[in-house]
Amino acid sequence: MAIIGFEEKEFFASGHRACAGCGEALALRHIMKAAGEKTIVAMATGCMEVVSTPYPETAWKVPWVHCAFENAAAVASGVRAALNMKGDKETNVIAIGGDGASFDIGFGALSGAIERGTKFLYIATDNEAYMNTGIQRSGATFPYAATTTSPAGKIIPGKQQPKKPLPFIVASHGVKYVASASVANLPDLKAKVQKALKVNGPTFLHVYVPCIPGWKIDSSTTIEIARKAVETNVFPLYEIEDGVLKFTQKPAEKKQVESYLIMQGRFKHLTPELVKKIQGYVDARFAFLEGIEGKKCFDVLY
Template sequence: MGKLTIPEQELMRPGHMGCLGCGGTLAMRLALKAAGPDTIISIPACCWAVMPGVWPNTCMGIPMLYTAFEVTGASISGIRAALDAKGKKDTNVIGWAGDGGTFDIGLQALSGMVERGTNALYICYDNEAYMNTGIQRSSSTPEGAWTTTTPVGTENYWEQGRKKDMISIMVAHGIPYAATANVAYPEDFVRKVQKALSIDGPTYLQIFAPCPTGWKSQPAKSIKLAKEAITSLAYPMYEVENGVYKINRKPKEQTPLKDYMLKQGRFRHLTEEFIEEQQKMLEANWKRLLKLEEITNEE
């Protein structure tokens, strides 16, 4: 054999502060491989605001701007504007935020960036809660999950809201390209990053990034868990280009949601009935995606 299926160059150095088995770290490593050195990245408050290292150290091999929590969209508009003023059209601009910084506090700035048509790629590494601050729920947290702000008590318990559908929100903006990705499929993610960066306009990627610390899962199982998120329909992998849907991975055989959930401490309290309800909801969503793919690919 002996063939590297993703770019060899390492622009993320070791010695960073990511937890064992961190999906968000792997996502960054892959994204930088895909983007290459002529890239500027803006990162708001999130795990990645801490993980590169304490001053003066950094694991980043590209220029990086740390920003406030809610500003990623505005920040990458600013970087792009300055590069345009300097005539540096080819430099890639990436905004890199967690789900809290994207789905919640940064949603307005992201919406503005997409609506303005900024030529930049926004990547959300989605670990489904505020992990950097210690596992508090976000609007990306799936229904049923334990977090420190949705504890399992006797009267009030676990996350009650449904996970926000960010891709649909992005598609509603008329974004040229939006996609979900998954750390278990590096080749697919690298391709999506490169495709997004080749588009002269705003693009959005959302990568499923297991968090063993927050999900109470085994670090070694991060990749297996990420694969199971696809086969159980918990986190479909698809892309939307100019409104046309394409599902990138259709499981040959659907695996039970229960198997996926019970590998994670954050779901361990759930009853079989509850998980069945969730599975029905995810199946309905999957059907909706299949339908969208069918409709949008019609001539």
């Protein structure tokens, strides 16, 4: 049964302890609807792991395993190997980690699991900081965003570096399917999860998920902000299939990045000069994507 095209059944149950309006919890709900019950989830330490499994309760209605912070991809490798030895070719294996777990501490394990050609889908849910430990800067933190370890200081105004281009690094491994997705576009997220799971090899999704306390936003604005991120090209929705990048949703008319920044407390320290710099950063990243659109830019090995 489906409601407006989505599976009616919930595999990530109510009663989890995520904050009101949590973008990541919404993403998980839909990732699981798309993946279905024949799925094993290996999750990295993070908000979602903590809020969903307070012993003796679990929000999960699929088999789920957590071990540590940096090893979801390695745990998933063990799960897949065991399934192979059991002759189980049907079960989906999905590893999920936040941006800290995926861009930073679990980067090696992710790269290793991909290099080994592991049949699994790795999903990096990105809320652009270490939220579970209290909003610290990660390699995925947006430029000039204020976090507790990249504060809006008098001398240094927030994070000074660009986002690590993890999807392209993954694509460079030779992965057949890499995509960005967002809670702004749930049918697109669903389609990408299902497409990725059909591939007989490693696949990767980079999923944009707003964080209420981390971004200092109102809990009702999760989707509005996510939509704005797509409309301003801050978080473009694309897929790289067989080494070719294609946009899956392109804004009809590009909105100024300021309209995105102004909604969030983490950017409230920005001067007009910094907003201009960020506009330049976003434009340059988007121009790069448009430049490679439709061309075979990555070799495919798996």
